[in-house]
Amino acid sequence: MKLTKRQEEILQIVKEEGPIPGKLIAERLSLKRATLRPDLAILTMAGNLEARTRVGYSYKEIEGEKYSKWFEEHFVREYKAHPIVVKNSTSVYDAIVQIFLKDVGAIFVVNEEGHLSGVISRKDLLRACMGNQDLHGIPVSVIMTRMPKIITVKPGDTLLLAAKKMIEHHIDSLPVVQEIDKGTHTYKVVGRITKTTISRAFIELAER
Amino acid sequence: MKLTKRQEEILQIVKEEGPIPGKLIAERLSLKRATLRPDLAILTMAGNLEARTRVGYSYKEIEGEKYSKWFEEHFVREYKAHPIVVKNSTSVYDAIVQIFLKDVGAIFVVNEEGHLSGVISRKDLLRACMGNQDLHGIPVSVIMTRMPKIITVKPGDTLLLAAKKMIEHHIDSLPVVQEIDKGTHTYKVVGRITKTTISRAFIELAER
Known part of the structure; x- marks a missing residue:
């Protein structure tokens, strides 16, 4: 999946700070929560992020990365x-x-x-x-x-x-x-x- | 990315018949084109499908599968x-x-x-x-x-x-x-x- 620049930024924040609520991710990027909603939805559907109620978003390894992690x-x-x-x-x-x-x-x-x-x-x-x-x-x-x-x-x-x-x-x-x-x-x-x-x-x- | 049963069915059809227009995929599943639209959008965003105008959808290998293909x-x-x-x-x-x-x-x-x-x-x-x-x-x-x-x-x-x-x-x-x-x-x-x-x-x- 090809990510937009903003989606890459979101992933970077979640990698470093996750689990992190969507509200905080929006703050880091100086954006409104609503503006981020579609990106968070896409990243969650694509399996890059995992969303948990009351906890926030955390980073999930995607298949290719898991493979190199094997070593x-x-x-x-x-x-x-x-x-x-x-x-x-x-x-x-x-x-x-x-x-x-x-x-x-x-x-x-x-x-x-x-x-x-x-x-x-x-x-x-x-x-x-x-x-x-x-x-x-x-x-x-x-x-x-x-x-x-x-x-x-x-x-x-x-x-x-x-x-x-x-x-x-x-x-x-x-x-x-x-x-x-x-x-x-x-x-x-x-x-x-x-x-x-x-x-x-x-x-x-x-x-x- | 975890797929729904319908998304799995779509992938199966595209693997076998792709490139195939969305209209035909809908026919195979006896569904309306509009009903399928969100699923096709998700599969395309997630990188499982590739959509080309006038050609239709074709199947794309995802990272993990590419790795096992190495062998x-x-x-x-x-x-x-x-x-x-x-x-x-x-x-x-x-x-x-x-x-x-x-x-x-x-x-x-x-x-x-x-x-x-x-x-x-x-x-x-x-x-x-x-x-x-x-x-x-x-x-x-x-x-x-x-x-x-x-x-x-x-x-x-x-x-x-x-x-x-x-x-x-x-x-x-x-x-x-x-x-x-x-x-x-x-x-x-x-x-x-x-x-x-x-x-x-x-x-x-x-x-x-």
Whole structure:
């Protein structure tokens, strides 16, 4: 719906001050209540405004805006999957077994205190495998990507931010962490977000 | 905007028969033209209908519907990346080298005629690596997933269909193919769609 300048002004006032009675909107615009009546009626019919007796007008999101809001209102915490975690001392061989057993693309490594210390991808494991080393003898801590180089997200980050981090850093999965101490990069792993998570959300968006 | 039953009926008629003059809409509903006037005015103001002199009313997509249309109007052909392809006779070792050189998750295998014969993922290569075999001596055709088991998409499929196929079949990438002969499963590989492609589209959607 194409709005007139005055209708745009009304919406702006209601966005900032709503719920607001029609009388007050008229005052803000230095117009008579009666002059505004048709505009308020149109905006209400079109679904931009909601009118409630004794309360006044409030702003209603229209469909298109709701859609872009989706990305601001969907968070990592709702989408995160269970993280697959091994210890620093786990052998590369056992890490590969975990990758196959849990059917994941990457696993997270934690230290003795249970804090995130590294990430291992299928690519890291493939590289180790090619090295013709004794896979039972090497601990994952030797081949993993280490803190503070690990890209993470927090439960309160948007899913959109998680997608952007994966694309920007060319990685397929992110550990979801809770910060224990930022100064020393101490994080607890509470989940996992992958490009599979994003692909599922993409389908969910289409099917709304 | 919440529509009345009559307004819904008007929209239905215009969707099916538009552009259609108001007089004809009134006839379809066995109502007088004058009776319909307020409803037509509301639907036009709200942006559901477009009124043109001497032509009549036609249906206009509203914002929310345009958004869901995005998924019907974005195709594999616009998003596909360059496929990394090796021959049946390529060694597993050389396939792994390609995975690292091209930084991809899977590569496609073609036969002597250049037609798709298989797909190899990082997982397939990792499994072969674990087998302690001579990676230079084994051709990829021994370890690959073969036709007709390969899940494919066509350039004219929607990106949404590609996302659904990857989620449904638990795979990270799809060869984009042109059919040469369906009966014998003969396909030419013309591209690649991955969960990275879908994640990029997800970001693009948010930034529209």
